[in-house]
Structures are given as C-alpha cells and as structure tokens.
Amino acid sequence: MTRVKICGLTDVDSALAAAEAGADFIGLIFATSRRKVTPQACYEIVTAIHEKRGRSRASFSGPAAGEVTGRSWFGAWNEAIEEALFNHRPLIVGVFADQAVEDVIDLAAAAKLDMVQLSGGEDDSFVRAMEIPAIRVVHVAQTDGADTALERAPAGVGQAIMFETAKNGARGGTGETFDWSIAGEAGGSTPLMVAGGLTPENVEAAIASAAPWAVDVSSGVETAGKKDVEKIRAFIRAAKGAKR
Numbered sequence: 001m002t003r004v005k006i007c008g009l010t011d012v013d014s015a016l017a018a019a020e021a022g023a024d025f026i027g028l029i030f031a032t033s034r035r036k037v038t039p040q041a042c043y044e045i046v047t048a049i050h051e052k053r054g055r056s057r058a059s060f061s062g063p064a065a066g067e068v069t070g071r072s073w074f075g076a077w078n079e080a081i082e083e084a085l086f087n088h089r090p091l092i093v094g095v096f097a098d099q100a101v102e103d104v105i106d107l108a109a110a111a112k113l114d115m116v117q118l119s120g121g122e123d124d125s126f127v128r129a130m131e132i133p134a135i136r137v138v139h140v141a142q143t144d145g146a147d148t149a150l151e152r153a154p155a156g157v158g159q160a161i162m163f164e165t166a167k168n169g170a171r172g173g174t175g176e177t178f179d180w181s182i183a184g185e186a187g188g189s190t191p192l193m194v195a196g197g198l199t200p201e202n203v204e205a206a207i208a209s210a211a212p213w214a215v216d217v218s219s220g221v222e223t224a225g226k227k228d229v230e231k232i233r234a235f236i237r238a239a240k241g242a243k244r
C-alpha cells in the first residue's frame with residue numbers, strides 16, 4: 001500500500017483529521033512559506049499527535065552509514081521507517097529549506113519531530129549532520145532523467161528520497177506535476193516519495209505510473225488556500241486504494 005504524507009498543516013483540527021483519515025506522515029513547514037507553521041500551532045499539533053498515538057518521538061532501527069551499501073541503503077531504511085510507522089503512525093515531519101544546519105537541528109529537537117525533510121538542495125555534509133532521519137528532496141526538471149535525478153541523492157546520505165517538481169527555484173507547493181515515468185524508472189531500484197501537483201483526482205494515475213513508496217500533497221488538498229478536510233480524506237482514500 002502506498003504511504004501518504006499530508007504536508008503544510010497549520011492547525012490541530014486539520015492535523016487530527018489527516019491522522020484519523022489514515023495519513024502516515026504529517027508535514028509541518030518551518031521554511032519560508034505561506035504555510036509556515038507558527039510556534040504555538042506547532043506545539044499544539046505535535047502535542048495532539050503524540051496524545052493520539054500514545055507515544056512521543058518515534059524511534060528508528062535503521063542501519064548506520066557503511067553497514068549497507070548501494071541502493072539497498074534506502075531499502076533498508078524504508079523497512080526501518082515502516083517499522084516506526086507501525087509503532088508511531090503518523091510520523092511528524094518538519095520541512096526545512098535554505099536554513100542553517102544548526103537551526104534545523106535545534107528546531108527539530110525543540111519541536112520533537114520524528115523526521116526532517118530537506119527541500120533546499122542541501123549538500124551531503126548538511127544531510128549527514130541531521131540527528132533524526134532525513135528525507136532528501138530532489139527537484140526534477142523537464143530535462144532530467146532517472147539516473148540524473150538519483151545522482152543528486154547518493155546512497156548513505158539521508159534516509160529517504162522525495163522527487164518534487166522543479167519550477168523557478170521553488171522549494172515545493174508548486175501545484176504542478178513532473179514526468180512520473182522518471183520516478184517510475186528510478187523507483188525500480190530505490191523506494192521514492194513523489195510530490196508535485198498531486199490531487200485526489202490524479203493520485204491514482206501517478207501511483208500507477210510511478211509506483212512510489214509514498215506520495216506527498218499540500219496544495220492539492222486545499223480550497224482557497226486552506227486545508228480542506230474532505231479533500232484530505234478523498235486523497236488518502238484514492239492513494240491507498242490505488243493499484244501499483
């Protein structure tokens with residue numbers, strides 16, 4: 001079954017609705033964005049999710065660098081994240097971009113995040129410095145192929161990869177898709193998360209084409225710029241019911 005991340009949540013009601021609907025990941029944005037979560041809302045959301053799942057921060061039993069080589073690194077971490085989901089669903093992911101490494105580490109600890117998502121093209125040393133599992137975002141352009149995209153996310157650096165649409169330097173939330181066949185080809189060797197322009201109406205087609213491990217949505221479940229609970233529910237139903 002395809003995993004689902006609902007990103008850009010800014011209030012408790014939407015976060016809990018997403019969790020109740022079956023979201024595997026809850027995304028809170030700490031980077032510059034109209035969806036940036038306030039400190040108070042972050043505290044309230046994290047507290048509510050922790051109470052719902054009956055646990056605080058998730059624990060992971062993935063391999064250390066050097067223990068697994070090649071693309072099997074991401075497969076091994078995929079299994080570790082799946083185990084954490086079984087025990088702690090939904091996992092809370094903080095989204096960062098173009099921020100200092102020390103700030104990301106400090107914010108992740110203070111907010112009691114389970115994972116971080118690095119969306120600003122952070123280099124290998126930055127990703128390795130993270131103290132909790134990191135999703136590394138690769139922005140896929142029209143000229144990219146699967147190999148070209150994967151070269152920007154080497155094994156052993158970060159614990160998961162997300163393919164997102166590249167558009168004029170945007171760090172996400174473009175509302176536009178990329179060529180899903182690129183993710184489909186890349187995903188044959190690497191479990192991928194796919195984002196960019198997904199909606200309740202097209203997510204089944206995206207999963208059929210890309211066969212991703214997980215899908216991520218933000219603008220596609222909004223109405224007039226606000227999270228729409230009915231769209232969140234429809235997206236999760238469509239994604240989890242889709243055939244890969």
